[in-house]
Amino acid sequence: DAGITQSPRHKVTETGTPVTLRCHQTENHRYMYWYRQDPGHGLRLIHYSYGVKDTDKGEVSDGYSVSRSKTEDFLLTLESATSSQTSVYFCAISGGQGAAQPQHFGDGTRLSIL
Amino acid sequence: QKEVEQDPGPLSVPEGAIVSLNCTYSNSAFQYFMWYRQYSRKGPELLMYTYSSGNKEDGRFTAQVDKSSKYISLFIRDSQPSDSATYLCAMSAEYGNKLVFGAGTILRVKS
Numbered sequence: 001d002a003g004i005t006q007s008p009r010h011k012v013t014e015t016g017t018p019v020t021l022r023c024h025q026t027e028n029h030r031y032m033y034w035y036r037q038d039p040g041h042g043l044r045l046i047h048y049s050y051g052v053k054d055t056d057k058g059e060v061s062d063g064y065s066v067s068r069s070k071t072e073d074f075l076l077t078l079e080s081a082t083s084s085q086t087s088v089y090f091c092a093i094s095g096g097q098g099a100a101q102p103q104h105f106g107d108g109t110r111l112s113i114l
Numbered sequence: 115q116k117e118v119e120q121d122p123g124p125l126s127v128p129e130g131a132i133v134s135l136n137c138t139y140s141n142s143a144f145q146y147f148m149w150y151r152q153y154s155r156k157g158p159e160l161l162m163y164t165y166s167s168g169n170k171e172d173g174r175f176t177a178q179v180d181k182s183s184k185y186i187s188l189f190i191r192d193s194q195p196s197d198s199a200t201y202l203c204a205m206s207a208e209y210g211n212k213l214v215f216g217a218g219t220i221l222r223v224k225s
């Protein structure tokens with residue numbers, strides 16, 4: 001395993017509440033990513049980080065924010081959760097710059113927003 | 115039209131069969147091509163990783179890339195029930211690390 005822990009693994013919450021998902025890595029990798037996975041869409045990039053305090057938007061970033069204050073932790077926050085954000089969220093890490101370093105994934109967080 | 119197209123299946127085969135999984139793509143800038151395997155309620159696991167065109171073999175798995183046709187394939191020989199999973203293709207351009215995924219193909223290998 002790539003040394004990636006996502007927490008919580010499951011969460012049910014109500015529309016309008018804030019939600020924070022955590023990704024913790026023990027590989028000291030520079031790059032970290034948040035994806036969401038929905039039926040028929042595969043994995044879509046939400047945000048990514050290329051270093052401490054360095055983040056950028058992905059394909060589906062609206063309604064999400066991220067923070068990375070330490071190399072090992074990357075947080076994904078839904079400021080005011082909506083039912084359309086019900087999904088499975090995956091964190092990934094990669095070791096180097098550029099596409100030559102493949103990404104490795106955690107086991108996901110199942111988030112249900114009622 | 116999606117940037118990467120992948121037949122969702124499910125694809126059902128008998129044990130021992132040769133399996134062919136495919137993706138097509140539209141962005142000619144893609145240079146790096148990956149196949150991930152995902153078991154139920156688990157994260158994607160990297161299976162194969164290739165650069166540009168050509169073939170790569172690893173045990174029972176062979177990945178092929180045909181950039182002229184914008185078409186990639188994953189072949190599984192002597193398929194086993196343990197190969198039952200969702201297979202995701204993914205690709206990225208030479209510069210940058212943003213992967214674009216196919217929607218995944220569900221494979222079922224029957225014993």
